[in-house]
Amino acid sequence: GEDVEQSLFLSVREGDSSVINCTYTDSSSTYLYWYKQEPGAGLQLLTYIFSNMDMKQDQRLTVLLNKKDKHLSLRIADTQTGDSAIYFCAESFRDNQGGKLIFGQGTELSVKP
């Protein structure tokens, strides 16, 4: 079955690193994504990783994928108050379910000055 789990809240101090975690259950996932949602807005794609990769770095963002444990994480270096938002991980499927993207519940990141 398809299930994506995230912890609901994370609070960090400005300048610290944030690590947001996600677990998924379906091993047929092809791509895994991280999205950011600011209050009252839609979702913005931050980054993605293909399921045969272990790590991807994009400026302050680092994505780590542990396929054996079906665990995905997003690390934000030097977290700023503007990073306060809800972060969603999502998994995409292959073949005839290729249109589906299943999301976790979202992690609300609060950055304190």
Added chain:
Amino acid sequence: NAGVTQTPKFQVLKTGQSMTLQCAQDMNHEYMSWYRQDPGMGLRLIHYSVGAGITDQGEVPNGYNVSRSTTEDFPLRLLSAAPSQTSVYFCASRPGQVYGYTFGSGTRLTVV
């Protein structure tokens, strides 16, 4: 390029009324989806489409219909609105299976 456009932005319905949420994209994307977002539940997939004339059910399809007669448009119909359908609805599109979705700004629906 307007991206993904959803209308209306806000809507209040009475129980039992029907309505259509509109979604249009001008990026020639093949894949489109409808999600609903409820507090503490993330985004749940209602219906999705992998091309004109092709639709499929997501996690929570009951009470909703979709059609995809053109690549650009993917309307979501509420057949007989219920208070449980009070939510924020997002439409999204992407060019293919390996890409992330681009989201619209959402429709906030209240059913009283």
